[in-house]
Structures are given as structure tokens and as C-alpha cells.
Amino acid sequence: MDQQKNDIAVIGMAVMGQNLALNMGSKGLKVSVYNRTSEKTKRFVEERAKNKNIQGTYSLEELVNSLKTPRKIILMVKAGKPVDDVIEELLPYLNKEDIIIDGGNSYYKDTDRRYEELHKKGIRFLGTGISGGEYGALHGPSIMPGGDESAYEEVKNILEATAAQTEDGPCVTYLGPKSSGHYVKMVHNGIEYAIMExxxxxxxxxxxVLKMTPQDMSKVFKEWNEDHKSYLMEITYKILEWKDEETGQPIVDVILDSAKQKGTGKWSVQDALDLNISIPTINAAVNARTLSSIKDERIRIGEIYETPTEMNLDESFINSLRDALYISTIIAYAEGMKLLQVASKEYGYNLDLSEVARIWEDGCIIRSTFLKPIQRAFKKDPNLVNLIISDEFKSDFKKKIPNLREVVSQIKKAGIPIPSLSSALDYFDGLSSKELPANLIQAQRDYFGAHTYERRDKEGIFHTEWQDIHNI
Incomplete structure (x- = not known):
């Protein structure tokens, strides 16, 4: 009788969940679906999923009973408490060795907690990042699973069939124990924030500055994308040529300049601070979104301080801008990979960074031509200090950093905020500086707090009696 049952279930029938179910059904898998609002399940089964390998279920008990054992259930629900609620409701119907896959953007510490709680109950758990948006979910996303390795082996064929496909294989791999999958997705999103900014x-x-029209910009980004082959560049030039139906204006000109965020970029920055890792380009992108959201304040302050934007730049500046975007994008990847490298050791993930780059090659928001050389760099040296010194990118940095420097110095004179471009340059300059002024900071810390310091000329820890406190 088990053979007549379904292969996998998807809980959560928002567009991502629907598209993932349709994707799996199109690969010959038999899929059960469930949504807390039964009407949504019914509409999906009768419309988009009609005559597909998809069965609607209207209670969690019916869903669980519709599946082959061990049961495999993907949660595509909002991160946070809704995930805990669904797991709690599912547990009475599950047996030991059944598998729950959290496919949402869950915070990695929540994933660690859920993994431990379910492990004690004998339920196998995979915290799984899924990137690619609605289109990727339907046509093949990048899938980042971590958690119970035996559970991954059980669902491997399903995930490989569902994922985006490249010449190097499906864009999915077992990443490591515990929350490794959701951590990798979190950093993916941090890199995404930076590239978008x-x-x-x-x-x-x-x-x-260059007074270009959206149509002209679209052509330039399309040309530049020959170098990047980037999903984000691709959608950028398509957006810039899009006209608003109501006004006939370029749609980008009628959209309010106030960006929202769901928290994954912020989590990357917070954890980087905890791990003592510098990711200034990603950090600047998160801050820029926060600043964009206070539109009323910006209008009020902007009425007091006028900034100069008129500049006379020759045609060669557009080539400098091209190089600036190219090299700062590589820096965004470098920051993310460094964070993954350190987190992997700190949290025991044992990540293969070459494999991480491989599964990002297609189906995900940060796919680009840079991922192939990133893959090669970490395959050659898993302990690579930083991408900026890899053989794959060294010549790019030597050639293009002067143009990033030119763009930052010129645009600062125009009073235009470029936090991520500036931070990318500062990251490079900081990393390549043999001397930084932290010696003065150490002296200051020792002066006011007796925090001690090290010396250049001999080993040991030292303190100077800067103030004669005994005679006060």
C-alpha cells in the first residue's frame, strides 16, 4: 500500500510553496500539499495543480497519512513562530525517523534549537535555504540543506531533481550539520544585499552625475552584464526599460525610494560582529536600506543642506564606473566567503566553500560568472586567506582598483552617498595596509582603561602609567 502513497509533502501554499510543489510534480514526484486555510489548498489543486501529480489534503493527519514512510515534509511557512507552531501540530502524527525540512528563511539559531529538540524525539530535521524566488522555486532553485545527514540521503534524489541544473551538477549539496544550511542562506542574502546596493x-x-535616462542606463547595464552574467544585473536592465502602465513613465521613476528588509542581511552583519569579522560592504548595504526607510526625515534634512551634484566628467568616467562595480561586486563575495569560512570553524559546520560556490552557480539570486572562479579558488586552497589574493582575481584587483578609487573620490565631491562602493574600497585598502593606526587606539585604551598593549620590538604584554594617580 505504501507504494501508492505520495513521495513528499509541502506545507504552506503561498506562491513559493505552490511553485515548489509544481516543480516537484513536474519531475514525476507525487506531492501532497496543505495550507492552514483550506480554501487556498482547494483553489491551488483545482487551478494551477489541476491534472498534476499533486494531492490536496485538508488536515495535518490526512497529510501525514498520505505519505510513504519515512515521511518527508517541507515547511514553506513564514520564519519564526509559525515554523514552531506547524512543527508542534505535526508531531502527534509523526513516527521516529520521519523527516521535516524547513525551507524558509529561518534564523540559524532557531534552526539549531529545532534540530536539537526534534533529535531528542527521534525526528530528523533539515534546515534548508532555498534561493531563486518564485521563478526559481518553479523552474529550479539553489537549495542549501544542513542538519541530519541521514535525512539528506533519504531526500537527496528529490532535492537533486528539484534544484537548478548546471554542467557541474544539480545546485544542491549536503552542507553540514545543524544550522549550516540556513547559515549559508543567511550569508547568501548578505551578499545579495551588497550587490543590490x-x-x-x-x-x-x-x-x-551623468544625466542618463533609464533607457540609456538599461543599455549600459545590459552591455556590462556580458562581464557579470548576473541575475541581479539582468533584472536591473529589464526594470530600467519597463514603462509604468498608468503614467507611461519609466516605472523606476515612480517607485518610492524607501526599501524594506526582512532581516537576513542584518543577521549576517550581527553574526559577523560576534565572530569579529569585517564585512563593511554588506554592512553598508544594510545601513543604506535602513536610511532609505526614513524618507520623511531625509526630506526634512535635505531641505536644510543642499549638496552639490553638478560635475563635469569626461566619457572615460563610464569605464571607471564599469570597473568600480565589477571589482566591488567581487569584494562583496569575498566578504561573504570570509564570514562562511570563519563561521564554519566556529560552529563546526565543516563547509566546503568550493561546493557552496558551485550550488550558487544557477537558480539563485546571486548567480553570476564570478562563482566559477570562486569555486576554483577554494578548490585549490580551502584555507584561502581572502579571495582578493587568489590567482583567479589578483589581476582584476591590480587593474581595476584604481578605477574604483577614481569613482569614489569623484563622487564624494558631488555629495552623493555611495556607502557600499566606499566601503568596498576601504575594505581593500584596510586589508592591503601593512600599517594601520590601531597602535594609537591601543595607547588610548591603555591610557584610560589600563587595557595594556603589545610592542613591536619585544614579546609580552605592557602597560604604561600614563597618569600619576597616586598623587591625586
Whole structure:
């Protein structure tokens, strides 16, 4: 009788859940679906999933009973308490060795907690990042699973069939124990924030300094994308040529300049601080979104302080801008990979960074031509200090950093905020500086707090009696 049952279930029938179910059904898998609101399940089964390998279920008990053992259930529900609620409701119907896969953007510490709680009950758990948006879910996403390795082996064929496919294989692999999958997705999203901000800053320079129209910018980004082969660049040039149906204006000109965020970029920054890792380009992108959201304050302050934006730049500046975006994008990846490298050791993930780059090659938001050389760099040296010194990128940095420097110095004179472009340059300059002024900071700390310091000329820990406190 088990053979007549379904292969896998998807809980959560928002568009991502629907598309993932349709994707799996199109690969010959038999899929059960469930949504807390039964009407949503019914509509999906009768419309988009009609005559597909998809069965609607209307209670969690019916869902669980519709599945082959061990049961395999993917949660596509909102991160946070809803995930805990669904797990709690599922548990009475599950047997030991059944598998729960959390496919949402869960915070990695929540994933660690759920993994431990379910492990004690004999339920296998995979915290799984899924990237690619609605289109990726339907046509093949990048899938980042971590957690119970035996559970991954059980669902491996299903995930490999569902994932985006490249010449190097399906864009999925077992990443490691515990929360490794959701951690990798979190850092993926941090890199995504940075690249989006870098593109946006480049667009801002084009419109404010170079006085380009959206149509002209679209052509330039399309040409530049020959170098990047990037999903984010691709959607950028498509957006810039899109006209608003109501006004006939370029749609980008009628959209309010106030960006929202769901928290994954912020989590990357918070954890980088905890791990003592510098990711300034990603950090600047998160801050830029926060600043964009206080539109009323910006209008009020902008009425007091006018900034100069008129500049005379020759045609060669557009080539400098091209190089600036190119090299700062590599820096965004470098920051993310460094964070993954350190977190892997700190949290015992044992990540293969070459494999991480491989599964990002297609189906995900940060797919680009840079991922192939990143893959090669970490395959050659898993302990690579930083991508900026890899053989794959060294010549790019030597050639293009002067143009990033040119763009930052010129645009700062125009009073245009370019936090991520500036931070990318500062990251490079900081990493490549043999001397930084932290010696003075150490002296200051020792002066006011007796925090001690090390010396250049001999071993040991030292303190100077800067103030004669005994005679006070």
C-alpha cells in the first residue's frame, strides 16, 4: 500500500510553496500539499495543480497519512513562530525517523534549537535555504540543506531533481550539520544585499552625475552584464526599460525610494560582529536600506543642506564606473566567503566553500560568472586567506582598483552617498595596509582603561602609567 502513497509533502501554499510543489510534480514526484486555510489548498489543486501529480489534503493527519514512510515534509511557512507552531501540530502524527525540512528563511539559531529538540524525539530535521524566488522555486532553485545527514540521503534524489541544473551538477549539496544550511542562506542574502546596493549606487551616479535616462542606463547595464552574467544585473536592465502602465513613465521613476528588509542581511552583519569579522560592504548595504526607510526625515534634512551634484566628467568616467562595480561586486563575495569560512570553524559546520560556490552557480539570486572562479579558488586552497589574493582575481584587483578609487573620490565631491562602493574600497585598502593606526587606539585604551598593549620590538604584554594617580 505504501507504494501508492505520495513521495513528499509541502506545507504552506503561498506562491513559493505552490511553485515548489509544481516543480516537484513536474519531475514525476507525487506531492501532497496543505495550507492552514483550506480554501487556498482547494483553489491551488483545482487551478494551477489541476491534472498534476499533486494531492490536496485538508488536515495535518490526512497529510501525514498520505505519505510513504519515512515521511518527508517541507515547511514553506513564514520564519519564526509559525515554523514552531506547524512543527508542534505535526508531531502527534509523526513516527521516529520521519523527516521535516524547513525551507524558509529561518534564523540559524532557531534552526539549531529545532534540530536539537526534534533529535531528542527521534525526528530528523533539515534546515534548508532555498534561493531563486518564485521563478526559481518553479523552474529550479539553489537549495542549501544542513542538519541530519541521514535525512539528506533519504531526500537527496528529490532535492537533486528539484534544484537548478548546471554542467557541474544539480545546485544542491549536503552542507553540514545543524544550522549550516540556513547559515549559508543567511550569508547568501548578505551578499545579495551588497550587490543590490552596489548596482543601485551605480544607477544613482548615472542618473545624477551623468544625466542618463533609464533607457540609456538599461543599455549600459545590459552591455556590462556580458562581464557579470548576473541575475541581479539582468533584472536591473529589464526594470530600467519597463514603462509604468498608468503614467507611461519609466516605472523606476515612480517607485518610492524607501526599501524594506526582512532581516537576513542584518543577521549576517550581527553574526559577523560576534565572530569579529569585517564585512563593511554588506554592512553598508544594510545601513543604506535602513536610511532609505526614513524618507520623511531625509526630506526634512535635505531641505536644510543642499549638496552639490553638478560635475563635469569626461566619457572615460563610464569605464571607471564599469570597473568600480565589477571589482566591488567581487569584494562583496569575498566578504561573504570570509564570514562562511570563519563561521564554519566556529560552529563546526565543516563547509566546503568550493561546493557552496558551485550550488550558487544557477537558480539563485546571486548567480553570476564570478562563482566559477570562486569555486576554483577554494578548490585549490580551502584555507584561502581572502579571495582578493587568489590567482583567479589578483589581476582584476591590480587593474581595476584604481578605477574604483577614481569613482569614489569623484563622487564624494558631488555629495552623493555611495556607502557600499566606499566601503568596498576601504575594505581593500584596510586589508592591503601593512600599517594601520590601531597602535594609537591601543595607547588610548591603555591610557584610560589600563587595557595594556603589545610592542613591536619585544614579546609580552605592557602597560604604561600614563597618569600619576597616586598623587591625586
Amino acid at each position: 552596489l548596482i543601485a549606487e551605480t544607477y544613482d551616479i548615472m542618473r545624477k
